[in-house]
Amino acid sequence: MSSSGAAAGRGDRTEQPPMRDALIAAAFRLFPERGYEQTTVDDIVALAGVGRRSFFRYFPTKEDVVFPDHERCLADMTAFLAASPDDAEPVARVCDAARLVLRMYAENPSFSVQRYRLTKQVPGLRAYELSVVWHYERAMARFLRERFAGHPDGILRADVIAAAVVAAHNNALRAWLRSDGREDAEAALDHALGQVLEAFGAAAPARPPSPPPGASGASPEDVVVVVSRRDAPLWRVVRELESVLGHG
Amino acid sequence: MSSSGAAAGRGDRTEQPPMRDALIAAAFRLFPERGYEQTTVDDIVALAGVGRRSFFRYFPTKEDVVFPDHERCLADMTAFLAASPDDAEPVARVCDAARLVLRMYAENPSFSVQRYRLTKQVPGLRAYELSVVWHYERAMARFLRERFAGHPDGILRADVIAAAVVAAHNNALRAWLRSDGREDAEAALDHALGQVLEAFGAAAPARPPSPPPGASGASPEDVVVVVSRRDAPLWRVVRELESVLGHG
Numbered sequence: 001m002s003s004s005g006a007a008a009g010r011g012d013r014t015e016q017p018p019m020r021d022a023l024i025a026a027a028f029r030l031f032p033e034r035g036y037e038q039t040t041v042d043d044i045v046a047l048a049g050v051g052r053r054s055f056f057r058y059f060p061t062k063e064d065v066v067f068p069d070h071e072r073c074l075a076d077m078t079a080f081l082a083a084s085p086d087d088a089e090p091v092a093r094v095c096d097a098a099r100l101v102l103r104m105y106a107e108n109p110s111f112s113v114q115r116y117r118l119t120k121q122v123p124g125l126r127a128y129e130l131s132v133v134w135h136y137e138r139a140m141a142r143f144l145r146e147r148f149a150g151h152p153d154g155i156l157r158a159d160v161i162a163a164a165v166v167a168a169h170n171n172a173l174r175a176w177l178r179s180d181g182r183e184d185a186e187a188a189l190d191h192a193l194g195q196v197l198e199a200f201g202a203a204a205p206a207r208p209p210s211p212p213p214g215a216s217g218a219s220p221e222d223v224v225v226v227v228s229r230r231d232a233p234l235w236r237v238v239r240e241l242e243s244v245l246g247h248g
Numbered sequence: 249m250s251s252s253g254a255a256a257g258r259g260d261r262t263e264q265p266p267m268r269d270a271l272i273a274a275a276f277r278l279f280p281e282r283g284y285e286q287t288t289v290d291d292i293v294a295l296a297g298v299g300r301r302s303f304f305r306y307f308p309t310k311e312d313v314v315f316p317d318h319e320r321c322l323a324d325m326t327a328f329l330a331a332s333p334d335d336a337e338p339v340a341r342v343c344d345a346a347r348l349v350l351r352m353y354a355e356n357p358s359f360s361v362q363r364y365r366l367t368k369q370v371p372g373l374r375a376y377e378l379s380v381v382w383h384y385e386r387a388m389a390r391f392l393r394e395r396f397a398g399h400p401d402g403i404l405r406a407d408v409i410a411a412a413v414v415a416a417h418n419n420a421l422r423a424w425l426r427s428d429g430r431e432d433a434e435a436a437l438d439h440a441l442g443q444v445l446e447a448f449g450a451a452a453p454a455r456p457p458s459p460p461p462g463a464s465g466a467s468p469e470d471v472v473v474v475v476s477r478r479d480a481p482l483w484r485v486v487r488e489l490e491s492v493l494g495h496g
Contacts, residue, residue: 160440
């Protein structure tokens with residue numbers, strides 16, 4: 001894997017200023033050679049052939065050059081959520097937002113794998129990454145909180161689902177990074193998000209709004225979850241079950 | 249609320265060396281007065297009446313004095329999980345671990361509220377807190393990964409559930425902190441964890457291992473969750489329900 005190639009790959013796609021990309025390419029050529037801590041901003045600007053002030057125009061700190069696409073990706077994801085149709089199912093929409101984030105990684109496998117290795121080695125970068133992840137999670141939670149406004153436990157539910165979606169995303173992302181970017185990242189994420197949808201799709205009304213019970217759209221493999229208080233009369237629970245299972 | 253009182257309250261309970269507690273008390277008297285960034289380690293040791301080296305014996309950095317109980321609490325929680333009986337339901341056990349963490353906050357309301365205000369104001373402390381939370385989450389995920397070893401998707405499931413439990417904990421904790429420590433933190437957490445158990449308890453056996461159905465230990469308020477495939481015959485679902493509800 002060529003670090004300059006990885007950074008150039010980024011540049012082609014993201015249409016960022018060439019100077020910014022030159023700085024990223026220089027940084028990712030130096031980090032593996034000298035180590036992250038030992039590489040100074042002066043080293044990076046010298047290799048990129050630009051002035052020191054140019055570096056800080058694009059990157060407030062040396063850590064920021066390691067995550068050059070995150071601010072844009074967070075903005076894209078937030079805009080995607082803000083543009084959600086009113087009738088979009090909120091949990092499914094947040095899952096789609098997670099797919100958007102994964103795509104940023106998956107489109108640049110060698111760059112993403114290189115950063116993963118770097119982040120594992122440098123505690124300061126891990127801390128930076130936690131804060132990046134936290135921003136994604138909060139943006140998802142904000143969207144869900146709005147959609148769940150007025151529901152009992154809307155805020156709690158929003159927070160828990162956002163955390164679960166992010167955990168599923170990170171699980172799929174890490175598996176893909178450990179495969180050196182060879183496996184199918186999007187398939188892994190679809191599978192992981194399936195677990196979240198299975199868990200939290202259940203607290204939506206047990207009876208799907210459509211198709212009606214017994215209609216051909218319902219598959220025998222569907223899972224039906226009935227939640228009941230222990231003191232509920234059995235006949236009420238059975239009546240509810242009958243209608244959901246389509247035996248009624 | 250008195251900051252020195254808060255720190256002294258901590259000291260009474262935690263049985264830490266008096267010098268360590270004096271440093272915490274001094275720090276939490278100075279932070280609100282001068283601001284966190286403006287308070288130096290020299291200021292803290294001068295007020296506590298101890299030498300500079302004593303500070304660094306207990307706290308590697310100034311940030312560590314803000315979270316003086318976390319290392320012990322993380323160790324306690326990890327030990328609690330490691331000591332889990334073999335037949336303990338893993339998700340319920342992780343919920344109990346979260347209750348253990350909340351108790352550390354709830355036992356020192358004024359100290360916890362003071363830190364909450366400080367952490368909201370200082371980005372560096374927020375980053376520190378994210379890393380603290382990450383350590384709790386990873387410890388829970390490690391425990392669940394072990395318990396789910398061999399299950400399909402065990403790792404994924406462990407990661408998602410740990411994230412959901414932590415999100416529920418943080419939701420309850422924040423609500424309590426915003427009430428200035430006046431509301432019932434443990435009741436809020438029980439309620440929040442109920443949502444997680446509802447979502448993920450579904451894959452655990454529907455019937456609790458004890459007490460037996462209909463025994464006096466079961467309360468009418470208990471929630472019963474039955475999971476069924478849509479193609480299950482109704483009689484089987486009803487029979488299961490009867491035994492769980494104790495009507496059978």
